[in-house]
Amino acid sequence: MIWERFLCKGAVLAALTALLLVFSTGQAVAAEATYVGEQACAGCHVTENKNFGHTLHAKVFRQNPKNEAEKQVCEACHGPGSNHAANPTDKSALISFTKEWGTPVEKQTEQCLSCHKGGQRLHWPGSIHATNKLSCSDCHNPMSRFSANGLLKKASITETCQSCHKQQEAEFKRRSHMPVPEGKMTCTDCHNPHGSATQRLLKADSVNQLCYTCHAEKRGPFLWEHAPVREKCTNCHAQHGSNHDKLLVSARPYLCSQCHSPAVGHPGTFYNASGTAANAQIGGAAGQRVIGRSCQNCHSMIHGSNHPAGARFQR
Ligand code: HEC
Ligand code: HEC
Ligand code: HEC
Ligand code: HEC
Ligand code: HEC
Ligand code: HEC
Ligand code: HEC
Ligand code: HEC
Ligand code: HEC
Ligand code: HEC
Numbered sequence: 001m002i003w004e005r006f007l008c009k010g011a012v013l014a015a016l017t018a019l020l021l022v023f024s025t026g027q028a029v030a031a032e033a034t035y036v037g038e039q040a041c042a043g044c045h046v047t048e049n050k051n052f053g054h055t056l057h058a059k060v061f062r063q064n065p066k067n068e069a070e071k072q073v074c075e076a077c078h079g080p081g082s083n084h085a086a087n088p089t090d091k092s093a094l095i096s097f098t099k100e101w102g103t104p105v106e107k108q109t110e111q112c113l114s115c116h117k118g119g120q121r122l123h124w125p126g127s128i129h130a131t132n133k134l135s136c137s138d139c140h141n142p143m144s145r146f147s148a149n150g151l152l153k154k155a156s157i158t159e160t161c162q163s164c165h166k167q168q169e170a171e172f173k174r175r176s177h178m179p180v181p182e183g184k185m186t187c188t189d190c191h192n193p194h195g196s197a198t199q200r201l202l203k204a205d206s207v208n209q210l211c212y213t214c215h216a217e218k219r220g221p222f223l224w225e226h227a228p229v230r231e232k233c234t235n236c237h238a239q240h241g242s243n244h245d246k247l248l249v250s251a252r253p254y255l256c257s258q259c260h261s262p263a264v265g266h267p268g269t270f271y272n273a274s275g276t277a278a279n280a281q282i283g284g285a286a287g288q289r290v291i292g293r294s295c296q297n298c299h300s301m302i303h304g305s306n307h308p309a310g311a312r313f314q315r
Contacts, residue, residue, distance in 0.1 A: 033080040033093065038073040040085055049074075051144040055151060069115065077111055077142070097137035105135045112136045120194050127195025138164075139193060157186040161193070168240055176248075177241030190239075207232050207239075222304030224311050228259065229303050252294035 042049040052058050058073075065071040075081050077095070084094035095103050095111055109130070113121065124130055129138075139160050141153045147160075154160040158180055162169040168187075172180045179185055187193070190210055191201040204210035211233045212219040218229070228235040236255060237247045244251050250258065273279055275287035288297050296302055299313045307315040 031083070033083040035072055035075050035080045036082050036085050038075070041074045041078075041081060044085075044088070048143055052142075054145040055142055057142055057151075076115075079111070097135060105133050108135045108137065120192060123192075123195030123197060125195075128201065129193060130195065156183075157188050158183075161187045171238070171240035174238075174241035175243045176246055178239075178247070180240075207234055218303050220304055222306055223308070224301075224305040224313065226302060226304055226313060252296065253289055256295045 038049075052074075057076075060066075061070045061073045061076060069076050072080075077097075078084075079095040081094055083090065087093060091101055091103075094101075095107060097103070097108050109124075113124070137153075139153055140151050142151045146152060147155055147157075150157070152160045154163060172178065180187070188203075190203060192203050193201065196202055198205060202210050204213060208230075218233075234249075236249055238249050239247075242248055244255075248255055273282070274284055275289060277286045277291050280286040289295055291297070293300075301307070301310060301313040301315065305311070305313050305315065309315060
């Protein structure tokens with residue numbers, strides 16, 4: 001039939017054009033990849049498929065998919081896989097999330113955000129982790145269930161963060177520290193690793209607002225406020241840990257004398273022999289400003305006072 005001849009010619013023409021393209025560009029133009037279904041992937045990736053079966057994604061995507069994307073299971077994240085199945089060594093034919101595979105980080109993130117935009121990740125774009133080119137897979141490993149929840153790379157949130165933040169890991173090992181190593185709190189009680197509207201990925205509008213969420217009694221209001229407390233708790237406390245008592249940035253009385261000249265209000269001879277603890281050994285009284293709780297032997301309401309006569313924080 002005459003139309004069959006045309007069809008034939010059309011096919012030959014298409015083949016010739018393809019060949020021409022191959023010769024002119026020096027490489028075959030891959031056909032648009034299509035979805036092949038998870039059975040095909042599982043055929044070659046037996047172990048990955050088995051481990052993946054324990055994750056929340058597997059449960060949701062297989063048992064109760066909400067849309068077409070979720071129905072693709074493996075390919076929901078890795079993208080349509082026909083080209084990869086045909087040529088597994090072509091790294092451009094599939095989206096992967098490992099460093100070795102080399103898919104650009106933006107592309108990886110885009111895949112996850114196609115379902116996880118907004119919510120906790122509202123501030124992901126422009127956040128310090130995003131601008132330092134972290135991928136979601138730097139903290140998450142959706143291929144296995146390593147953590148009780150959150151599909152994290154390590155067994156716990158703290159371990160996940162500390163795999164990069166060694167300095168902070170050390171801070172939490174100091175004598176006085178927030179009970180993070182004890183498992184009573186984690187990094188994400190204070191930080192949102194996905195980004196926040198505040199500096200340092202804090203979960204609150206300021207350092208003080210953050211501290212008040214747990215130490216509400218320090219919020220006040222106080223009749224007599226101590227200025228540095230209102231300004232920033234970290235004027236006196238190290239946020240993660242310190243080798244001084246109560247996470248203090250410095251030992252008392254030095255903590256106080258950073259701002260308060262010993263000459264003002266108290267005898268200017270503060271640091272002579274009579275002001276020391278050793279004074280007791282030579283028959284005098286031990287200096288009250290250096291023993292025990294130091295300045296706080298008298299100025300005990302250091303965070304603020306509500307006593308009518310509490311202007312000097314003694315009551
Ligand atoms: C014919 C067997 C075969 C099929 C089918 C197949 N793969 Fe692969 N896949 C491989 C091989 C082999 C490699 C390793 C290639 C390499 O390292 O160069 C690989 C690599 C990968 C990687 C990259 C691993 C890394 O190191 O980052 C991912 C992800 C992947 N496959 C996912 C899939 C998905 C999803 C499917 C289904 C759409 C699929 N594969 C189908 C054989 C297959
Ligand atoms: C929710 C998204 C998601 C789904 C669904 C998913 N993967 Fe992955 N896959 C990832 C991420 C992220 C990594 C990188 C993990 C890492 O950091 O090692 C990965 C890594 C891999 C690797 C590289 C080897 C490894 O474990 O690191 C293979 C192979 C792979 N996936 C195959 C599959 C197959 C097969 C399926 C379906 C049974 C599947 N993936 C489903 C996100 C997904
Ligand atoms: C096709 C949509 C889709 C894609 C793509 C996707 N997810 Fe999910 N993810 C879900 C659904 C659905 C859940 C189930 C919980 C829910 O409804 O929020 C989930 C849950 C999660 C959870 C919570 C697990 C838990 O145990 O609480 C994490 C973490 C997560 N995804 C990370 C990722 C990462 C990282 C990627 C990219 C590698 C990714 N997801 C890609 C749809 C998706
Ligand atoms: C710096 C580490 C880190 C990075 C990078 C990261 N996450 Fe997370 N993510 C976490 C931690 C930790 C949790 C658990 C939070 C908790 O339980 O308090 C979490 C929880 C989640 C959850 C479950 C809770 C929820 O919000 O619904 C989803 C979904 C999720 N991440 C998706 C993503 C996606 C998508 C990306 C990439 C754009 C990403 N994450 C990048 C550390 C990270
Ligand atoms: C893959 C490595 C990596 C992991 C894992 C990681 N971070 Fe980061 N983080 C970085 C890098 C890189 C920076 C930016 C450089 C810097 O300040 O050290 C950063 C910066 C930060 C900052 C400082 C923000 C600023 O404005 O200076 C905080 C807070 C932070 N990360 C918290 C976390 C928390 C919480 C986790 C765990 C949920 C985590 N990070 C996991 C790499 C990582
Ligand atoms: C009790 C709340 C709290 C906890 C828990 C916490 N942080 Fe912080 N973190 C802070 C505050 C407050 C800052 C300083 C903010 C400022 O000064 O602007 C900070 C600052 C940081 C910074 C910026 C550099 C620095 O040290 O100033 C990094 C990185 C960081 N934290 C990582 C972590 C990691 C990792 C964990 C868990 C191992 C963690 N944080 C747990 C409150 C906390
Ligand atoms: C998520 C809740 C939470 C947040 C937010 C928080 N803390 Fe704590 N803080 C605790 C817990 C729990 C303890 C341990 C109490 C205990 O062991 O009795 C603690 C202990 C302390 C201690 C006393 C340590 C000791 O040796 O007795 C100081 C000081 C302190 N926090 C200051 C701060 C400061 C400053 C901030 C803000 C940067 C802050 N906290 C934010 C929960 C929190
Ligand atoms: C001027 C320095 C200074 C500032 C600023 C400061 N603190 Fe303190 N804080 C101290 C000292 C000193 C102690 C030890 C008290 C003691 O030994 O009686 C202490 C103890 C604590 C304790 C443990 C004992 C207690 O009283 O509950 C907590 C919790 C605490 N501070 C939270 C905060 C919070 C939250 C802020 C910010 C709103 C803050 N501090 C700001 C000096 C300060
Ligand atoms: C970061 C600086 C800073 C630190 C550290 C600090 N203070 Fe203050 N303190 C101030 C400022 C500012 C005022 C308000 C002075 C004013 O109103 O003239 C103040 C006020 C006071 C007052 C009331 C005095 C007055 O003139 O009204 C006393 C008492 C006091 N501080 C004791 C202490 C003690 C005790 C410590 C150590 C635990 C301490 N301060 C640590 C800055 C600091
Ligand atoms: C033995 C008790 C005691 C000790 C210890 C003590 N103070 Fe005082 N301090 C007082 C009294 C009492 C006043 C108030 C005098 C008044 O109301 O006029 C005062 C007043 C102050 C004032 C206000 C100054 C002014 O002009 O009125 C400051 C600031 C102050 N002390 C800081 C300190 C610091 C810093 C230390 C530790 C080095 C310290 N105090 C240790 C009893 C003490």
